[in-house]
Amino acid sequence: MPEILIQYRMEIWQSIGQTFVMVGISILAAIIIGLPVGTLLFLTRKGKMLENPFVFSTLNLIVNIIRSFPFLLLVVFLIPFTRIIIGTAIGTAAATVPLSIIAIAHYSRLVEQSLLEVPKGVIEAAISMGASVKEVIFKFLYVEARSGLVLGLTTSIISFISYSTIMGVVGGGGIGDFAIRYGYQQFKTDLMIYMIIIMVVFVQLIQFTGTAVAKVIDKR
Amino acid sequence: MIQLHNVSKSYANYQVIKSISLAIHKGEIFGIIGASGAGKSTLLRLMNLLEVPGTGEIEVDGRNLTSLSYKDLRKARQSIGMIFQHFNLVANKTVYENVLVSLELARFPRRERRSRVIECLQFVGLESIMEKYPAQLSGGQKQRVAIARAIANNPQVLLCDEPTSSLDPKTTAEILHVLEDVNKRLGVTIVIVSHEMEVIKSICNRVTVIEDGEIYDTVAIEPKGIQQINNTSKRLVEQLKKDGELDHA
Numbered sequence: 363m364p365e366i367l368i369q370y371r372m373e374i375w376q377s378i379g380q381t382f383v384m385v386g387i388s389i390l391a392a393i394i395i396g397l398p399v400g401t402l403l404f405l406t407r408k409g410k411m412l413e414n415p416f417v418f419s420t421l422n423l424i425v426n427i428i429r430s431f432p433f434l435l436l437v438v439f440l441i442p443f444t445r446i447i448i449g450t451a452i453g454t455a456a457a458t459v460p461l462s463i464i465a466i467a468h469y470s471r472l473v474e475q476s477l478l479e480v481p482k483g484v485i486e487a488a489i490s491m492g493a494s495v496k497e498v499i500f501k502f503l504y505v506e507a508r509s510g511l512v513l514g515l516t517t518s519i520i521s522f523i524s525y526s527t528i529m530g531v532v533g534g535g536g537i538g539d540f541a542i543r544y545g546y547q548q549f550k551t552d553l554m555i556y557m558i559i560i561m562v563v564f565v566q567l568i569q570f571t572g573t574a575v576a577k578v579i580d581k582r
Numbered sequence: 583m584i585q586l587h588n589v590s591k592s593y594a595n596y597q598v599i600k601s602i603s604l605a606i607h608k609g610e611i612f613g614i615i616g617a618s619g620a621g622k623s624t625l626l627r628l629m630n631l632l633e634v635p636g637t638g639e640i641e642v643d644g645r646n647l648t649s650l651s652y653k654d655l656r657k658a659r660q661s662i663g664m665i666f667q668h669f670n671l672v673a674n675k676t677v678y679e680n681v682l683v684s685l686e687l688a689r690f691p692r693r694e695r696r697s698r699v700i701e702c703l704q705f706v707g708l709e710s711i712m713e714k715y716p717a718q719l720s721g722g723q724k725q726r727v728a729i730a731r732a733i734a735n736n737p738q739v740l741l742c743d744e745p746t747s748s749l750d751p752k753t754t755a756e757i758l759h760v761l762e763d764v765n766k767r768l769g770v771t772i773v774i775v776s777h778e779m780e781v782i783k784s785i786c787n788r789v790t791v792i793e794d795g796e797i798y799d800t801v802a803i804e805p806k807g808i809q810q811i812n813n814t815s816k817r818l819v820e821q822l823k824k825d826g827e828l829d830h831a
Contacts, residue, residue, distance in 0.1 A: 483670035490630055490741075491684050491731075492659035501683055503675050581715040582672040 366553050373540060380454045380535035384461055388522040391462035393458060397467060400473025403501060411495055423466065433525050436460055436483055437532060455535025461525055469518045475581035476510030477503055478571035509580035516572025522567050583608040583739060584629055584769045589638030591624055598624045600795040601638070606744040609771045611765050613786035618777065623798065626741050626775045631655060643738045660688040663732030667744035669724040671716040677727050680713040684734040700783045702730040706760055724751035729760055733768065740764060742774045747783055758785055758808045784808045
């Protein structure tokens with residue numbers, strides 16, 4: 363174990379913990395809110411079960427606007443909103459607010475795309491058997507699109523890790539922030555490289571797991 | 583069993599179905615034939631309201647589908663089975679689960695579901711492969727799973743949208759036998775849309791010819807039975823030779 367890693371082990375563990383909190387909350391937001399939003403984007407499209415041009419174009423516009431923000435600008439722009447929700451705009455907890463918002467926008471779009479790949483005929487068969495909207499979603503759409511939903515979430519999680527690295531601007535911490543403050547600003551290039559290695563390992567693990575799971579559950 | 587009163591259907595400015603009235607009797611196998619784009623599939627899909635008519639009324643088994651609430655329509659659909667040209671099975675569900683879902687939707691008593699699924703799979707001769715996924719099946723097997731799924735809730739009517747159009751002649755004969763069984767043994771009224779005259783002539787009692795969204799004629803016929811199809815290589819060569827001499831290439 364290199365000397366420098368042992369020297370900074372407390373800070374490194376703390377940073378990893380902060381990254382886990384930020385990315386973990388983003389994943390929860392993506393699943394709890396992004397999945398339903400993506401499903402609604404799909405269902406309210408023209409020709410789909412809940413066709414509704416108003417709901418579709420509103421959601422579509424919001425998702426597009428959030429995604430077109432440069433992320434750093436979104437973080438700063440959301441500071442007043444974060445303050446209302448968390449009570450402060452500084453720290454790891456505050457950092458989860460903009461991260462969750464981009465997570466929802468990001469994953470909902472990927473959910474919509476996965477659902478669009480479900481053959482139209484399968485949905486028709488479901489309707490012909492008397493399925494309700496809820497049953498079509500849970501017994502047909504999610505079953506048929508499940509590997510796409512997992513791959514989309516994998517891609518999203520990797521983006522969340524990347525987004526989380528700049529949360530140092532609002533004191534969110536995390537490995538990225540640690541690498542910049544100690545590795546870059548204090549000229550400890552070796553420390554920065556170790557941090558990059560840690561992130562590469564994380565991303566590899568996530569991608570490998572996601573791909574493997576998607577493959578196992580895909581029977582198509 | 584099925585009554586259409588002055589039903590019409592348009593997409594944008596194009597009228598696919600022009601005020602059709604039609605009565606299909608209980609227990610018959612009713613054929614609908616016509617050129618591509620004549621509106622025959624649309625006509626069939628109106629019978630379970632997969633397509634909502636612009637005007638007119640559709641009555642199935644004494645219920646006026648067009649006036650039902652969404653909930654009652656779903657209930658009515660559970661006694662109208664449907665099969666499709668491309669089978670439309672859920673690829674991520676096993677054969678067993680594909681049939682099971684139809685019972686779940688109909689709130690079929692939980693404890694009896696398993697035996698009912700097996701019973702339906704036995705009817706179509708697939709009980710031995712119920713743990714397989716659709717991707718592992720042949721086209722004919724997939725269509726049989728679809729039939730098992732469609733009959734699971736003891737429907738009064740079975741709507742068949744080009745059920746054999748993506749199958750080879752031998753498999754077509756197999757599927758037609760299953761459909762005939764569904765009609766004879768289970769007493770289900772069957773409506774078949776097809777562009778294949780052989781299919782229509784082999785099992786239908788009455789046939790409507792559709793042209794440009796209108797009924798051209800409806801005729802009663804004597805079903806001539808499903809032809810056994812001999813597809814051995816020898817037979818194929820003989821058929822090729824029939825139209826003149828064949829040079830061995």
